[in-house]
Amino acid sequence: MKSQKILNDPVYGFITIPSELIFTIIDHPYFQRLRRIKQLGLTDFVYPGALHTRFHHAIGAMHLMSITLDNLRIKGTEISDQEYEAALIAILLHDIGHGPFSHALEYSLLKGIPHEALSLLTIELLNEQLGGQLDLALRIFKNQYERKFLNQLVSSQLDIDRLDYLQRDCFFTGVSEGTIGADRIIKMMAVKDGQLVIEEKGIYSIENFLSARRLMYWQVYLHKTTVSAEKMLINLIQRAKSLAQTGHKFTVTEEFEFFLKNDFELEDFRKNQRILESFLSLDDFDIWGAIKLWKRHEDYVLRNISQMFLTRNLFKINLVNEAFSPAELQEMKAKTLKKLQIPEADIDYFFCTGKVSNYGYLATDRINILTKKGKVMDVATAADLPNIKVMSKIVEKHYVCQAKNLILTP
Numbered sequence: 001m002k003s004q005k006i007l008n009d010p011v012y013g014f015i016t017i018p019s020e021l022i023f024t025i026i027d028h029p030y031f032q033r034l035r036r037i038k039q040l041g042l043t044d045f046v047y048p049g050a051l052h053t054r055f056h057h058a059i060g061a062m063h064l065m066s067i068t069l070d071n072l073r074i075k076g077t078e079i080s081d082q083e084y085e086a087a088l089i090a091i092l093l094h095d096i097g098h099g100p101f102s103h104a105l106e107y108s109l110l111k112g113i114p115h116e117a118l119s120l121l122t123i124e125l126l127n128e129q130l131g132g133q134l135d136l137a138l139r140i141f142k143n144q145y146e147r148k149f150l151n152q153l154v155s156s157q158l159d160i161d162r163l164d165y166l167q168r169d170c171f172f173t174g175v176s177e178g179t180i181g182a183d184r185i186i187k188m189m190a191v192k193d194g195q196l197v198i199e200e201k202g203i204y205s206i207e208n209f210l211s212a213r214r215l216m217y218w219q220v221y222l223h224k225t226t227v228s229a230e231k232m233l234i235n236l237i238q239r240a241k242s243l244a245q246t247g248h249k250f251t252v253t254e255e256f257e258f259f260l261k262n263d264f265e266l267e268d269f270r271k272n273q274r275i276l277e278s279f280l281s282l283d284d285f286d287i288w289g290a291i292k293l294w295k296r297h298e299d300y301v302l303r304n305i306s307q308m309f310l311t312r313n314l315f316k317i318n319l320v321n322e323a324f325s326p327a328e329l330q331e332m333k334a335k336t337l338k339k340l341q342i343p344e345a346d347i348d349y350f351f352c353t354g355k356v357s358n359y360g361y362l363a364t365d366r367i368n369i370l371t372k373k374g375k376v377m378d379v380a381t382a383a384d385l386p387n388i389k390v391m392s393k394i395v396e397k398h399y400v401c402q403a404k405n406l407i408l409t410p
Helices: 020-025 029-036 052-075 081-093 100-107 116-127 135-141 148-154 158-171 184-190 200-221 224-244 253-263 268-269 275-281 283-295 300-311 326-342 345-349 386-391
Strands: 005-009 013-017 189-191 197-198 316-320 350-356 368-370 376-378 395-402
Touching: 005 052, 005 326, 013 020, 013 052, 020 029, 020 268, 029 052, 029 116, 052 081, 052 135, 052 148, 052 158, 052 184, 052 189, 081 135, 100 224, 116 268, 116 275, 135 148, 135 316, 135 395, 148 197, 148 368, 158 184, 158 200, 184 189, 184 197, 184 345, 189 368, 197 200, 200 253, 200 350, 200 368, 224 253, 224 283, 224 300, 224 345, 224 350, 224 395, 253 275, 253 283, 268 275, 283 300, 300 345, 326 345, 326 350, 326 395, 345 350
Parallel strands: 197 368
Antiparallel strands: 005 013, 189 197, 316 395, 350 395, 368 376
């Protein structure tokens, strides 16, 4: 690079862009799109400061990866310059496949195509455009590189992705309970037999990390108001798709209309580059722009949910530990139908049920502790940490969302 490129990050301070290739990737339209996708979707309805973007997160994760690799080198792990740059690229691009509003619209606009699969396709497309310079980064991302610890730093229960988003989300939401000691965790990382391990003296930092992540899920990511807002958005997009696919016209961006009118499988993205490129043009503003236009739409479902979003008149939500009985659900649905005075065929747009789940630690994807005697053990059995054993249990909560009121005339 002609001159050193530096970004000023609110969480870490100054971050240096370490190579010309990485700067080229950051400057690419596919990556710049992440500036227009919020990291936490609709969570700012609860925490007004949660306005940071996927761009922030990706740059921060790259920064933490560089610190981690530097520390591993100091501890004697040989990491070539090529591996170093490839690992930075892999973590930089790990979320490149996120669409607008991220997880919420994976289940409506794209019918369940996971962002991880789209990230892989996007990295492969970038690799073609950059003449194969991302070959090693792709192997690390796909866990096809022989040095497994590099993939574990990109994707595992203790990866750089989680270390950054927990710190970043705490910072912007102001939820101090999710604070983790990322610096100490990184200092405690080591490599043993090609696998990522944590030195035994860092075990309590890992316990705190797992506990903080679990708390963040209940307090932020699965906050009942966020769940309600996401269900409203899902219902709104499903209604728009239903109308678009039966001939209704919308004033929306070309890319958004393309995905409203068509349902695609993952294989379609693989076979047709135009579909992937259209997706990589979508961001949160496509959706918000449509919502502003739909607030006066002739369809009362589209109009009402759009107006609710713009005035933060969210569905009332009841989140409980025990599942509702079929009789309870039927009674609540009947009351909602009577109150709203709408056709029964449309009730599912204004009354919805479901469940959310949370866990702290999954033993199937181990976090390994390196004991002082050189033995590698699962964190749940490495010491007397009953909290980790408790956190291994998947906790489910059940919810009912229902609209409070409607405006039936345009």
